[in-house]
Amino acid sequence: MLHLIIGGSASGKSAFGEQAALDTGAETRYYLAAMHPWGKEGKERVIRHRKQRSGKGFYTIEAYHHLEKVLLGAGEKEGRVVLLECMSNLVANEQFEAGGSDKEILQRVKRGIRHLQTCAEYVIVITNEVFSDGNVYEEQTRRYLALLGQVNQDLACMADQVTEVVYGIGVPVKNIDSSLWNFV
Numbered sequence: 001m002l003h004l005i006i007g008g009s010a011s012g013k014s015a016f017g018e019q020a021a022l023d024t025g026a027e028t029r030y031y032l033a034a035m036h037p038w039g040k041e042g043k044e045r046v047i048r049h050r051k052q053r054s055g056k057g058f059y060t061i062e063a064y065h066h067l068e069k070v071l072l073g074a075g076e077k078e079g080r081v082v083l084l085e086c087m088s089n090l091v092a093n094e095q096f097e098a099g100g101s102d103k104e105i106l107q108r109v110k111r112g113i114r115h116l117q118t119c120a121e122y123v124i125v126i127t128n129e130v131f132s133d134g135n136v137y138e139e140q141t142r143r144y145l146a147l148l149g150q151v152n153q154d155l156a157c158m159a160d161q162v163t164e165v166v167y168g169i170g171v172p173v174k175n176i177d178s179s180l181w182n183f184v
Helices: 012-023 040-054 087-100 102-119 140-158
Strands: 003-006 026-033 058-062 080-085 121-128 161-166 169-175
Touching: 003 012, 003 140, 012 040, 012 087, 012 121, 026 040, 026 087, 080 087, 080 102, 087 102, 087 121, 087 140, 102 121, 102 140, 121 140
Parallel strands: 003 121, 003 161, 026 058, 026 080, 080 121
Antiparallel strands: 161 169
16 A cells, blocks of 8 residues: 655644554554755754654664665565655655666656565655745756656555645545545
């Protein structure tokens, strides 16, 4: 089961995603952290997110790129949930650290998500909606935005469920089997 959660900055998507992971009932919960904690703001965000999920039973794994190489321990995929936070960070890391053509990056991200789907019964991916500000950006940033937009579209097509979080409220966009996912 793949659930894509999308929302703007500070929309409540992280808390929503964590609750969605808990609501699966999965006994084993992995939190894949894709954000490098650069600078003071980055470190503060990591601390805030760690506090937010404290006591919820997540195993945290730092996964900055190449998701297909993530090892989630031995065992069956049943009873496992993976929460990936956040695709926008992962795409930036893939573009600026791992590198490659846009096609290679897109293939690597999709291959990584498929890999996670073989490791866990539920995969929840959090991503940012960053396309509404109307600002004009430099070429590299425009390339990043185009890559993230394509990744978000591809994941939405692959996903069983897509939820947009607005002001902390989950708004269903796509729901293949509502009997398995009841987050509204």
